[in-house]
Amino acid sequence: MGSNSTRLRFRDLKPPKEGSKITFKDGYPVVPDQPVVPFIEGDGIGRDIWPAAQSVFDAAVEKAYGGRRRVHWLEIFAGEKAQARYNSYLPDDTLEAIKTYGCAIKGPLSTPVGGGIRSLNVTLRQTLDLYSCVRPIHYSYGAPSPMQHPEDCNFVIFRENTEDLYAGIEFAAESPEAKKLIAFVNELLAKDPSARGKKVDELAAVGIKPMSRFRSQRNMRRALQYAVTHGIRDVCIVHKGNIMKFTEGGFREWCYEVALAEFRDKVVTEDELYKQHGGVLPAGRVLVKDRIADNAFQQILLYPKKYYILVCTNVIGDLLSDAAAAQIGGLGIAPGANIGDAAAVFEATHGTAPDIAGKDLANPSAVIFSGAMMFEYFGWLEARDLIHRGVEKAVRARTVTADFASQLEGATKLTTREFARAVIAHM
Secondary structure (H helix, E strand, O other), X not given: OOOHHHHOOOOOXXXXXXXXXXXXXXXXXXXXXXXXXXXXXXXXXXXXXXXXXXXHHHHHHHHHHOOOOOOEEEEOOOOHHHHHHHOOOOOHHHHHHHHHHOEEEEOOOOOOOOOOOOOHXXXXXXXXXXXEEEEEXXXXXXXXXXXXXXXXXXXXXXXXXXXXHHHOEEEOOOOHHHHHHHHHHHHHXXXXXXXXXXXXXXXXXXXXXXXXXXXXXXXXXXXXXXXXXXXXXXXXXXXXXXXXXXXXXXXXXXXXXXXXXXXXXXXXXXXXXXXXXXXXXXXXXXXXXXXXXXXXXXXXXXXXXXXXXXXXXXXXXXXXXXXXXXXXXXXXXXXXXXXXXXXXXXXXXXXXXXXXXXXXXXXXXHHHHHHHHHHHHHOOHHHHHHHHHHHHHHHHOOEEXXXXXXXXXXXXXXXXXXXXXXXXXXX
């Protein structure tokens, strides 16, 4: 890459002279040994955690592959840094670079206040059609946790990423638009015998929550393929279909549809498990079940060992993944990936922590683990494993950043950069 034809795609970015694009086949990446990977430093503590994490990535790849593989980094811009440089929180070049190279990794971004883009993260997901938000919940390295047995938490959340309330439309209470929509809905309700006298209050704020078969099923399809590929034998659909019959309930039914239509020889439903198999899952099969959301929240607290993959609607997935992250040490160390059929963006899921930005105090583990996810996505499992080993050994040695040091007796408090060096030393 780096040819004139590539440079002409961008207004201001200068791609590296070496490295190649990631391509895609059937929605999955074909990764060269020398990919170009765009990165967004992030706002607030992004300036601290990104350089630390990048040093870990480069060290892991070098140690694993001895120069045969290498990441060629390309900085792209979003958030406050982009606004200062381009007068835009999300420049066209940034979106074009992710589309061109097929992948990016980012630090935390703040949400503009007072109008404009309501969430840069949501905008990236929807614009690039990154329809699966994948959040692994895995505890293995001695981080402080409120759980008695956080090691029992070992599951992956697949959250539908492009619709539900995040793609919703709202009208303010008593606005002309709200009044018009309420009048229309009340007219429909009056004609529907099943509505039984239901009526929307004329003074209410109202919103529309879109959910569709196509978008629900492609997320479920990716989760099931992940289960089959990784030998995971349990997939649970999480929903609120007992209350919202046609949106949340539709999500549940559409997920079962794709499981039974496209994975029939690989799956067993919970009903089939007991009626046809005596409660014993046949070898080589994946159990597909569902749980109502409020039950799922308490289940992952009480019985986390019973769950392996959770497939969620957008809002429920957002809430559930953050609650689950608290069980293994908090959002400060939680990684995430937003994956589509032609691009993926890996990200730290925590906030920008402006109060400690620039002080070399922040824990870079969320970005570091997101990079490990990226390497798994690439098929670079050796680099992924080195990163996990390095972090685990650094934490077990109690050489940690301030957030962990305050909770671990006898810990040695390290700066952000020092922690990255400790991780590298323990690989």
